[in-house]
Amino acid sequence: MMNQIVQCVPNISEGRDLKKIEYITEPLKNQDRFKCISVEPDKDYHRSVITLIGDPQAMLVPLLEFFRRTLESIDMNNHKGEHARMGAVDVVPFIPISNVTIEACVDYAKQLGQLVSSSLNIPIFLYAKAAQMPSRINLPEIRKGEFEGMGDKIKDPDWKPDFGPQEMHKTFGVTAIGARIPLIAYNIDLNTTDEKVANSIAKAIRQSNGGFQYIQAGPVFLDQRNHVQVTMNILDFKKNPIYRIFETVRMEAKRYQVEVTGSEIVGLLPKDALLDSVKYYLNVEEIPYDKKMSMSQITQLAVKYLKLRDFDELKMIEANL
């Protein structure tokens, strides 16, 4: 059996005290069957994003110890930051990467919820694909009212937690645990400073104006680089592959005599998302597609065809294992 690989991205409500963050995340490091590939504290948000990649089964017990240390270290009554939040561990999504279904990720979310609530008496909401009712699919709906409002909200029968007591933890708050498919943060560079052009192109491709269904997009002017971008989230790269968006933006840009000069992936993406686009261009050029393409070959071809800048192999989730 092939190894199941998920990405798991716990968010904690501490972004300033690096010693505390180190203590809390320590149980997630130096593991055999998964890697902690980044811990990113943000001072303004007063929040840290932790990225784990590997075997979800092996993550469960270390995640429990991580929850225990967070409970010990963070008192939400003293927490103020720019990002909305409702718990010391605020949210934990499981994201399928390879050899694992979204359903299996839902199951791991439930296992973790059960484990944490029964050991630490913390209320848990299941969200996104793990949601047990429609009102819990969107995280902002669960989080509405934040830590300060959660004491009352949780007593409403509609907001009974999926696991744990129907009472907010006085210092920890509550946590959302769930499963979702990977999204890709992707930006396409245009050789113009006219934000209107980027905005028109964003409208052509994004769902909210009738474009592709899994694309959220908008214009942005890059001060340092002195050009505009179409900046976007690709919410489902299997339905709306990167190459299709890249080529559609290129096609629309022609209308304004503007060229696509590059593109960039923000954060990580699954290898398959790039491989699928590389396969498109290889077939266009009538080069037979070789199934055994190495990570570095995929990188080289993706950089060539999608004009990726600031890209290297390690941007592929699987390259970090």
Place this chain on the structure above:
Amino acid sequence: MMNQIVQCVPNISEGRDLKKIEYITEPLKNQDRFKCISVEPDKDYHRSVITLIGDPQAMLVPLLEFFRRTLESIDMNNHKGEHARMGAVDVVPFIPISNVTIEACVDYAKQLGQLVSSSLNIPIFLYAKAAQMPSRINLPEIRKGEFEGMGDKIKDPDWKPDFGPQEMHKTFGVTAIGARIPLIAYNIDLNTTDEKVANSIAKAIRQSNGGFQYIQAGPVFLDQRNHVQVTMNILDFKKNPIYRIFETVRMEAKRYQVEVTGSEIVGLLPKDALLDSVKYYLNVEEIPYDKKMSMSQITQLAVKYLKLRDFDELKMIEANL
């Protein structure tokens, strides 16, 4: 004030007796302020589609006489055809073409419904943009049960007609009158006989698989011509313009070493739908766009850039006035 122009497309449940069809449609012909540009009987459907173009205000009284003659000529108890139907006049949509809003078309639909029901005692349902409740937006939901089931259905409080008696007319049945934006039936030719290729491309562009929001598309093999097409409806050409779909199909086809060899408009389309695409290509080529382009210039350029076949100026609704 510019003249309001709508397209109005009454459908009657008679597709075989040409004399009867001539008698029924006669009041719609030789009018000053609108034209009857086609009457298309279909024997299998046992149904005729009539297309009027022009001033909606001037259509109302002739349409009442058309309803009166239909009531006099058609007994639905003797009607059998392949197309679902619920009345002798089955459906009457008003479609905005120029200098008229969809809201104004809704108003004309209501005026006609009021006029017909009060003069002829026929029950009228308002549908599409004119619908007064969500269950009446989609015509098939109203028509469910057809003529044979309508006697019972109409007694259900949920199916009380918007105008007229809450009782089906014994020989005429019921009519749906409404307003909708124009849709374009558009097909793109591929130089392959492989329906799988057309199907994969249809999936890339259509709403139901995550593609463009206003596109319904599927594959079809053309026996006579011996190649496949991506056949589609463009439900909103302002949000999903023709050139964008044409270019996206061309881009996707490259993956299979297939070329787009032509495309065709089925029925009529508003001039603006072509003009918008022509403007795209002119700007791509850095030719300044001339606002005063004639119908024949638009035709010539659309044929060139979109490889339109079997196309002439009269396919544009406005050219028929």
